[in-house]
Amino acid sequence: SNGSHNADPSANGICRYGKTSKDAPLGRYAAVRAASLQLAAPLSAEDQCVQSMPDASPTKWHLGHTTWFFETFFLEAHLPGYKSFSSTFPYLFNSYYETIGPRQPRPRRGLLTRPTLEEVLAYRRHVDSAMTQLLQHPLSSALMDLLDLGLNHEEQHQELILSDILHLFAQSPLHPAYDPRFRRKTTEASPQGLVGTLRTGRPLGHESEWLAFITDGGYKNPLHWLSDGWAVAQQESWTAPIYWVPADDTWMIMDLDGLHPLDPDAPVTHISYFEANAFATWANARLPTEQEWEFAVTTRGEALREVFDVAWQWTASAYSPYPGFRPAAGANSEYNGKFMSGQMVLRGGAATTPRGHTRATYRNFYHPQKQWMLSGLRLARDVD
Ligand code: AVJ
Ligand code: FE
Numbered sequence: 001s002n003g004s005h006n007a008d009p010s011a012n013g014i015c016r017y018g019k020t021s022k023d024a025p026l027g028r029y030a031a032v033r034a035a036s037l038q039l040a041a042p043l044s045a046e047d048q049c050v051q052s053m054p055d056a057s058p059t060k061w062h063l064g065h066t067t068w069f070f071e072t073f074f075l076e077a078h079l080p081g082y083k084s085f086s087s088t089f090p091y092l093f094n095s096y097y098e099t100i101g102p103r104q105p106r107p108r109r110g111l112l113t114r115p116t117l118e119e120v121l122a123y124r125r126h127v128d129s130a131m132t133q134l135l136q137h138p139l140s141s142a143l144m145d146l147l148d149l150g151l152n153h154e155e156q157h158q159e160l161i162l163s164d165i166l167h168l169f170a171q172s173p174l175h176p177a178y179d180p181r182f183r184r185k186t187t188e189a190s191p192q193g194l195v196g197t198l199r200t201g202r203p204l205g206h207e208s209e210w211l212a213f214i215t216d217g218g219y220k221n222p223l224h225w226l227s228d229g230w231a232v233a234q235q236e237s238w239t240a241p242i243y244w245v246p247a248d249d250t251w252m253i254m255d256l257d258g259l260h261p262l263d264p265d266a267p268v269t270h271i272s273y274f275e276a277n278a279f280a281t282w283a284n285a286r287l288p289t290e291q292e293w294e295f296a297v298t299t300r301g302e303a304l305r306e307v308f309d310v311a312w313q314w315t316a317s318a319y320s321p322y323p324g325f326r327p328a329a330g331a332n333s334e335y336n337g338k339f340m341s342g343q344m345v346l347r348g349g350a351a352t353t354p355r356g357h358t359r360a361t362y363r364n365f366y367h368p369q370k371q372w373m374l375s376g377l378r379l380a381r382d383v384d
Contacts, residue, residue: 025147026135032151033128035354036063037121039161042179045117051110052171055372056164061093061109064120066154067127068093072100073146073332075127079134085126089115099331149332155354159374162256162352167372170243170254177258182351205279205377208264211251213279214240224281229274232369241271242371256352269311269376273344273368276314276377288380290317290345290363297347297360308349311376312364319343319365343367350374 023031040048040059048059057065068089075082084090092112094103104112115123139147162178169176205213213219219239222230232238240246243254244262251262255269271279280286288296293315297307320340327337343365349358352374366373 025139025144026132028151029131029135029147030128032154032354033124036066036154036158036161037124039158043165047165047168048117049110049113050168051107052164052168053372054107055370056167057106057109057160058112059161059165060117060120061112062157062161062164064089064093064115064123065095066157067120067124069153070131070150071127073150074134074143075130078143079130082130085123086115089123097331097334099334146332149335152357153335155357158354159350159352159357163373166243166254166256169258175254175259178256180257182256205268205283205379206264207253207262207266207268209283210241210268210279211262211264213282216282218278218282221282224278226274226277229272229278229368232272232274238275241268241275243270267306267310267376269374270371271314271375271377272371273314273366273375275371276375277316279377280379283379285379285381287314287316287377290315290347292380293347293378294360301360306348307360308353308358309351311348311350311374312346312353313348313376313378315345315347317345319345319363339365346375348378 040063043059045060048063051058051061071084072090072094076084090100091102092104092115094100095106096103135147165178169178218224219233225233240251245252245254245259252259253262253266268279276287293313297304301307321337325337327333328335344367346364346366347360347362349362350373366375
């Protein structure tokens, strides 16, 4: 892991914590597990039970699922004599592992009023105490790798908790703030562009530029759009990014700090690949491939801003296996490999990504029509 990003730990009012692979396993485990609870702390039990759409999960489910992951892959498999917490929780908290067994359908996770939040928290304590036992002994290198996976998995769900709670709160007429101190960063001047065959005017589209795209009829002109994107934009009547709320003759933006006026200097966030691509076409530019993105960041990273700590950046690359990719052995072969169809790669990191989680080679991925995660864009232009 690389903890050099997000230099100001309190920048967003979002909990950041220390975690490097040099730390002892038990310390790393405890820090990551505690961070999930800290993220949930501002939320009521009601907030944590509701599911706003099939892609989003209740916070309570995230807290149970990450616990199930350690119970299933560590404790059941590697702690002799481990007593499972409940015979029904594996059905409730298995996400998508066909090889593990049947599960609650994803769109119905919000119907789980039972177990109560208290019971899920007791599940966490039960698993944490067994994990503490396991981690006190020296770990084989296979178990060390599995611990990396389990901790990175929980960190991915920490970011998902925030994406999902924002989507939930955006449905509320009260527009609640998750954390009134959360502030999106505004883009500093960044004249330098990408190197090699590319350059960028500015790294991320500002809200004022996105506004220009809208007022120029960007959402109404099929010529900017990919056919699949145009179809979903019509189907779902897209006129602006999902968290833009019309107000008189301007826009308000819903974010983790609640509803606030559009900030012309803030980078645009929560956009689908289709919107990013349409904007790039309109702006006479394109999205970089993931190889171009990585080359620029690893060779000229210090000249680029907002690489890891504002919004994940869509690339023009499909989430396909690299040559030589082999899924992990066993049930965890289902972790990533089976999703390598129909999704696009995002690079970088976001304001909601746990500190030290991401790196220049990290491949995030989502379906091209999804908008609720903390996505943004970085433009590329061919040098003529
Ligand atoms: C990498 C964010 C697309 O949400 O499915 C969570 C993360 N993997 N549990 C997802 C993940 C397994 C993954 N994304
Ligand atoms: Fe998961």
